[in-house]
Amino acid sequence: MASLSSTAAETTTERRGIPGAQFVEDVERYLTQSGLDVNSSLSFLQERLQQYKLVEMKLLAQQRDLQAKIPDIEKCLDVVAILQAKKGTGEPLIADFEVSEGIYSQARIENACSVCLWLGANVMLEYSCEEGTALLQKNLDNAKASLEVLVADLQFLRDQVTITQVTIARVYNWDVHQKRRMREAVTAEKDS
């Protein structure tokens, strides 16, 4: 593949371990330089395409996770904000909360100065409201930043998929074309 760089446009870089697809300017030159016949080149490209699709699925799953996580964190921030707002007023926050699926009980929260955040791995830590907000905000910013990177990765990946698909179609078409020309040449010979 590396020897083909002369026919490839110069933008075939890679991004976070995803190899860039190579754009083929001239199918015939590409085939001779890679030393592949049409079928093996097609199967190589198809294989590449499958690999891209696999990575795409992985990235999409990650994207879904993050997209679910962001509103969750926002909800937590909302609650902490409410607690904080109630703190100075002296009136308690009365809330119905779910004890078990479909069963609600009432809680009276007076002057809550702290919140407990579930950190995962069976650990819960008590924070002051300010610290809790800061931590949640940091988590939210991180999640948003990773989502952004992920979306850019996906875009890059989809470009590579498109390039590969176009290349497959062109190699295939070139082959069809080539065969037709050969047939025409044979019939022309017979006629003469």
Added chain:
Amino acid sequence: MQQGGGSGKEVTWEDQQNINKFGRLNNRLHELEDEIKFAKESNDNLEDASNELILTDEEVVRFQIGEVFAHVPRDEVETRIEQMKEVTSKNLEKLEEEKGSVVAQMAELKKILYGKFGNSINLEED
């Protein structure tokens, strides 16, 4: 979705980039359509909620914050819902705007690509 230039037409790097761009826009269009649907739904829900709020006699209503239902006085809920409505409708507006620009850009690219490749390229959804 795409088929490379078939008969004789050479595909240049520029064409490829246009095709990539078209593919990207098409993806974005689908995402936007989903997001718009979602934003419309939440807008409608908020609208329903504020209508119900007008009808109710209760002074204190249960307002969902995070996972719990907090007891909040009605007028406070009213202002909160108004704020939320404002945020979602602004968001909806922004999405619609972006959709408009994506559609326009796609139309532009279609003109270019069909102009060059004619029938050997297919840019329509199946």
